[in-house]
Amino acid sequence: MRKKELKLVITFHTTADAMAMEKACKEHGAAGRLIPVPRTISAGCGLSWCADLTEREALKSVMEKVGLQEEEMHECMV
Numbered sequence: 001m002r003k004k005e006l007k008l009v010i011t012f013h014t015t016a017d018a019m020a021m022e023k024a025c026k027e028h029g030a031a032g033r034l035i036p037v038p039r040t041i042s043a044g045c046g047l048s049w050c051a052d053l054t055e056r057e058a059l060k061s062v063m064e065k066v067g068l069q070e071e072e073m074h075e076c077m078v
Helices: 015-028 053-066
Strands: 006-011 033-036 047-051 072-077
Touching: 006 053, 015 033, 015 047, 015 053, 047 053
Parallel strands: none
Antiparallel strands: 006 047, 006 072, 033 047
16 A cells, blocks of 8 residues: 655546646646545546645646646645
8 A cells, every 4th residue: 555645636627627637747748647536525526636746836837728727726645
């Protein structure tokens, strides 16, 4: 079992938005990965983007470039 760490978890309104985030991050070289939404968070879809807390501004920038809107940004143990 992996050790849990405090991470940035970005939730989305739709699964399509979460998949678009994965594509955008790959294209722009941004860090992170898709994960199931943690149980402690309620979200519109079942997928979220997980990255180190230090990546917050870089991820916001990528989302602005491609026109993606997050549902919420959380800091939680993942």
